Amino acid sequence: MEPAAGPPALPASIALPAWASRSRSVLLAATILLIGVAFYLSVLIVQRQHALENVLRYNLTWLVTQSVPELNRLQTVVALYALPDGDRDEEQVQLWLDIFKNRLQLFGNGEAREFFDRRPDMDAALARAHQVATQVQALLPRLGAAGTPQEVLRLLAPINQDLLRISAAAYGDSSERNAQDLRDLTVLHWTFSGVLLGLILCSLGLVAFLIGNNRLLRQTYARMQALVSDLSRNRQELIEAKENVQEAMLEAQAQNEVLH
Numbered sequence: 001m002e003p004a005a006g007p008p009a010l011p012a013s014i015a016l017p018a019w020a021s022r023s024r025s026v027l028l029a030a031t032i033l034l035i036g037v038a039f040y041l042s043v044l045i046v047q048r049q050h051a052l053e054n055v056l057r058y059n060l061t062w063l064v065t066q067s068v069p070e071l072n073r074l075q076t077v078v079a080l081y082a083l084p085d086g087d088r089d090e091e092q093v094q095l096w097l098d099i100f101k102n103r104l105q106l107f108g109n110g111e112a113r114e115f116f117d118r119r120p121d122m123d124a125a126l127a128r129a130h131q132v133a134t135q136v137q138a139l140l141p142r143l144g145a146a147g148t149p150q151e152v153l154r155l156l157a158p159i160n161q162d163l164l165r166i167s168a169a170a171y172g173d174s175s176e177r178n179a180q181d182l183r184d185l186t187v188l189h190w191t192f193s194g195v196l197l198g199l200i201l202c203s204l205g206l207v208a209f210l211i212g213n214n215r216l217l218r219q220t221y222a223r224m225q226a227l228v229s230d231l232s233r234n235r236q237e238l239i240e241a242k243e244n245v246q247e248a249m250l251e252a253q254a255q256n257e258v259l260h
Contacts, residue, residue, distance in 0.1 A: 031206065034199040041192040045185065060111050064170040067103045068163050074100050075156050081149035094140060101133045115173055122169050125162035132159050 074096040080087050107116060107126055116123040132155045142148050 028206070031199065031202040034195055034202060038192065038195045038199060041188060041195060045188050045192060060115055061167070061171045061174045063103075063106060063112055064163070065167045067100065067107075068160070068167060070096065070100050070103055071156065071160055071163060075153060075160070078143070078149050078152045078156070081143055082153070088144065090140070090143060093143060097133065097136060097140070101137075104129055104133060115170060118173070119169060122166050125166055129159045129162060132156060 074093070077089065077092045077096055080089075081093075104126065106112060116126055135155055136152050139148055139152055143152070
């Protein structure tokens with residue numbers, strides 16, 4: 001007798017379709033990419049929020065406006081020298097002049113320097129303030145002389161107007177930059193929302209793919225069960241057929257012995 005043939009191969013329709021495999025790969029790659037983009041945008045949004053919370057970049061207005069009362073205070077202590085019974089204190093004059101000069105030095109650093117680089121007209125006003133401060137410093141040794149306080153006040157008067165213009169320009173510049181930062185943050189927010197939407201759609205696609213894959217697996221399992229049942233039934237039929245053949249052979253042998 002020939003040996004029984006092995007179990008039949010699975011139908012080709014049970015295997016995972018090529019389009020499903022490609023779709024799964026594309027969805028997985030898109031999901032991973034969107035997760036990376038979402039993480040990057042989250043970092044950018046957090047950094048932008050910190051920039052808005054950290055008001056150092058908007059301290060330019062405060063930095064400039066503080067120079068106006070400091071200059072007014074310097075003018076006040078100098079004006080006392082012009083009064084017959086004024087409280088003359090050269091140390092106070094030097095102190096407020098040093099404070100004013102230090103304030104002008106601060107304008108040459110950081111955000112303030114960038115502002116003056118963007119505004120040549122304001123930078124020219126700042127240069128005049130430096131020049132006047134140097135001239136006033138040269139006049140301090142003879143501040144008690146007649147006419148010297150008036151000369152110092154005459155030098156400082158235009159600077160007061162310049163500082164007011166610089167303060168107004170600095171306020172406008174800070175407001176504009178603040179508004180731009182808010183617009184950038186809004187753009188990042190909507191971009192992040194779009195990435196999240198894409199991530200959700202890819203996730204839904206993966207879920208749909210998994211549901212379809214599970215349905216295909218259940219169908220495959222059902223076909224395998226049916227195939228196993230068929231194989232078991234065929235095996236039982238083969239066993240019965242074998243037994244019948246053996247019985248027939250025994251009967252044939254018995255008849256041969258009787259005939260002989």
